[in-house]
Amino acid sequence: MSLQKALSAASPLTLRIVAECPVTKARACDLTLPHCTVNTPVFMPVGTQGTLKGITVDQLESLGCQICLGNTYHLGMRPGPDLIVKAKGLHGFMNWKRNLLTDSGGFQMVSLVELSEVTEEGVNFKSPYDGKEILLSPEKSISIQNSLGSDIMMQLDDVVSSTVKGPRVEEAMHRSIRWLDRCIAANKNPDKQNLFAIIQGGLDAELRKACLKEMTQRDVSGFAIGGLSGGEEKNDFWRMVTLSTDHLPQEKPRYLMGVGYAVDLVVCVALGCDMFDCVFPTRTARFGSALVPWGSLQVKQKQYAKDFLPIDPDCHCPTCKRHSRAYLHALFKSDTAAMHHVTVHNIAYQLSLMRSVRQSIVEGRFPEFIRTFMKRMFPSRDDYPGWAVDALASVNVTLD
């Protein structure tokens, strides 16, 4: 134990718990990473290919983003790790001064590449660009992530769809543990780059616990809850989340992968998660869907053609300060900048939602925040999703 602590202290990450909600499992932390301190709970926008869809790094910074994602699979393919090393890492390549988190590449491998085969060695796949056979092993994933120079790297895990059941789930869980050990051993920059483990085990509580038990014994900087947000029942989803946070160490950050809907964020903060990422807010923006406290607003719909209000009159983002729904509605017919306007708004929405969540935790009124948030989000109590009501009840929050 004392050895583990000493190693942890040397890791390029410190977590200071600023406040804990006395009612729920929520906490507000200052997560200090090599490039800056991140205030949690935090939503991390996804910049898949070394850019956040049409938004400049200055815009992203001025929206208050402290950490964003890059995708190892995409960046490993194009422009490739060698070029990124020459560009002084992904930070240098995209000129982003704050923190970056990179995934392992495994998820894309399974979701995007049809011709992939998982063996103990790693994931075998055919490059969609030149058809070459490539092996993504734990060592290879970490080597690419070392080249990218991200502040947080994710282990390569054996990803199984959350709707799959049976022995494959157990196999994947055990393999993910073995791969974690290989990732830890492969990290060439433990003094500069953090490695997070990914808890697997599907929707099986016993497998999850077994995975948690093993992985929490490893010397990693933080933990992600993986294998969820893949189309499983929400009832299963939240139970796996809360089970995971129950067994994760307090002093390390917990990252719930692939979660980004506002309700999910608020509930999962209550369940004890600190970090979230999702392509949804930026992807949906490009289709003209703006996120608002009462859900979403489809700017391209005809009803907004003569609506001269901003997307959200209470929003302080550059889009809402200058443009009306009607203008954006019309602009969608003329120029791609319309997408950028909504993207800026949606990132602002996500980040400001998380800032409000944090503020309420710090001020000891998070349960009240949740109640107000839910009232605004849903027309009536009857519309509250059952899983959210149950999940919140499990952490002592009853909704009016």
Place this chain on the structure above:
Amino acid sequence: MKLELSRVIQGGARLGVLQGIGRTGQHSLKVPGCLLYTHFGTVPHLTQDTLQTVNNLPSVTQVTLSNIAEHQEVLEEFKEGFKAFAGLHNTVLYCSLHDPATRSPTGYATNKTVSVWGSGGRIELTASKFMALLKTVKPDWYQSMADGETWQTNTSRKRIRKSVDRTLAYLDECLLVHQKSQDLDGVELFGVVEGGDVMEERVRSARETAKRPVAGFCLDGLQTGSVDQALRTQLITSMTTELPEDKPRLLQGVGRPDEVLACVEAGVDLFEGFFPFQVTERGCALCFNYDVSPDPECAVLELNEEKHSAGDNMQPKGDLNCEDQTQMTSFEMNLKDKRYQDDFKSLVEGCGCYCCKNHQRAYLHHLLVTNELLAGVLLMIHNMTHYQNFFGAVREALATDKMDLLKKRVHGETRNT
């Protein structure tokens, strides 16, 4: 609005300032200069945040009825005019008929109507509908209705004569409404000079238009691809001799730097700023040299080296009649080219734009090959900046008698000077 000319160079080039422009008269625009090109009030790809990174933005923003016409009902209900609708503050709004970056089909103008093409298809405008639209747009300047369908080569004389007649008739109709309308008080109308490639018609159109109470002149039907530059220069010269000295001349549809220079020398004051957009759309960055500062030795070398080394994938010069405006010109570099894959220089060494200060060619190359939206954003910022600076150089060259040097630079004949 007052055009103060500080220099008129023999042969025609004019240097000066349009003073007191905009309804409140607090803006000015240096000439020769270009307008801010937009799609529906938005510079392509750019939000206000990204646009504001560009220094010395033109004080006049151009919008086109082709974008606006289909939203007339909305603007009528909004009532405050297009500037307020589009969130444009502190700019002069100029409303023209067509988008200079796209070709409008021909065969639709009639004695009573012209057509514009929006996202929902063709919209036919009579003079009264045209003027009703402008009353809702509430621009500071606008282009009069015009039959500009004569840009295609081999348009018959008869058709050209008809376009001149029609355009004058439209102008009279517009003026009638304009003068009676309180909504258009203080709004400036630009008459449109047509005449295809027929000298006499050009002269007639210019002479007749100049008789009307217009604030300035749009020279139409001479866009890139319609005539070669030698003929364009002749036609422009024939018109400008008919036009009063004290009113601005806006040339439509011409944006290539070499053509701009020739047209400036023929007496053109204003250009539409669409060229940087076209360059951006083909994934290119403007990199031509326009440096006429007293000590060019160090400043120009880098630029020229780039141009020469990139020469093999460039279009031959002089291909002015090229129909396809999507083709690259010799004024730009194609960042999709593999040579830039591991090139960590800025697009143009010494350029002060947001893109060049923050990003490298290799990154732009990556954004282009991965079809990322940020490529358009960054290229647009750079290309606009480069183009604005080019116009600054044109004015400086006129002020300091260096037009010949500037032409040499722009044409890329300055290696090792």
